[in-house]
Amino acid sequence: MAEPVEPITLPPAKDADQEGRWLQASLHQWLDQEFIPEAVNHEIAERASRVFVRHRLEGENDVGSLVIAIVTEMQCFDFSQSFFGEFAVANAVSELLLDSLGIDRCCGQ
Template sequence: MATFACSIAAFVPAASSSYHAHYNDGNHRSGHFLAMSRKGTRVQSQSLSSTLRINTVRIVILTCNAALPESDQPPKDLQVPRDWTSPSVAAQEAEWLRGALHQWLDDEYCPEPANEEISKRCSTAYLRCLTEGQVDMGEILMQMVRALESFSFKESFHGVFSSANAAIDLITKRMNDAHDS
């Protein structure tokens, strides 16, 4: 049996360190119960073909024991390139994120004043992470979530997690574009 990380958005009690989930990857029958344990807060760029359902209060990565065919092996942990942590590049990337996220938020539903503040908070959290040398996208996501928690989304179509996830998605696409060019 191989241990693999499954990227899922789940809500779990803060004090909890182990979980159970129903697992179905086509090889196990639906409802097969596997022990799950918290690995950390990481985001991965691809989803697995397996399905996890959890009754859930915070984003986590869970590990479970299951045999996977070689073609279904999970992706490696997603990290920002280390050269993006230099102060000048970090500032440039954070400014790019502010503009790109603001545009995405405006395009997704409608332009609204809250979009500017949401994009500023995510951009500031991203800059802080990069300048501190934090390259793990899961940690960056959690810093963005923390930066957005004190913001009132009453006047917005967006929420804390949808905004932070959109920012991470934009960063991931930018990394892929940089890698492809």
């Protein structure tokens, strides 16, 4: 039987707004580099960052819960002008957060 995946938690937020600015800039850069720069990428990064900051201010530290919140709340975003969708955005946020924690995400490790 497979072992359950251990939760990954962020340290408690000391400055959620600063984290949000970092996430917005990092996600925007990731979106622009993944395909082509699009004007809507700024809006996507801004919206995802707002969701992230709100949940961090509410005390959420679990990366999985933060990713689920982004998927859920980005479902109402109009992605028709983008190559991305809510799952791609949430997965990118997860990768950025894991990278910021120094966690190697390669090969299921």
